[in-house]
Amino acid sequence: MRAASKPGNRRRVTRNCQGQQAITTDLTPTVSTPASEPVKKKTPSKKTHRSERAEDWAHAPVGDPRLCNLCGYPASMRDPYTNQPCHMTCAMQQATENGEQW
Numbered sequence: 001m002r003a004a005s006k007p008g009n010r011r012r013v014t015r016n017c018q019g020q021q022a023i024t025t026d027l028t029p030t031v032s033t034p035a036s037e038p039v040k041k042k043t044p045s046k047k048t049h050r051s052e053r054a055e056d057w058a059h060a061p062v063g064d065p066r067l068c069n070l071c072g073y074p075a076s077m078r079d080p081y082t083n084q085p086c087h088m089t090c091a092m093q094q095a096t097e098n099g100e101q102w
Contacts, residue, residue: 053095053102056080057088070094 057080065074070090079086095102 051102053100057091060088 057077060080061078061083062076063078063085065076066085067073068075068087068090069079069084070086070093073087075085075087075090077086077088078084079091092102
């Protein structure tokens with residue numbers, strides 16, 4: 001048989017908190033104060049690390065699926081330089097095999 005416990009000491013735990021700190025109902029809510037100065041980003045945005053070639057592929061045209069020039073499977077993307085159907089991963093692999101920087 002289960003021992004009776006006091007209703008004030010019971011804790012409610014959500015199902016998704018496995019391995020995390022339990023959320024209790026007996027805590028009183030606290031008023032949060034805004035930060036004195038804005039929080040700065042720790043890492044620069046990914047766009048600053050994107051190469052010129054990857055930036056071109058980010059805006060590559062899309063069309064009806066045609067066979068990729070490199071692998072032969074249907075591709076809806078077009079190479080931004082030649083406008084031929086090509087997968088971005090195929091173009092990336094070919095560039096690295098040719099020693100070009102992606």
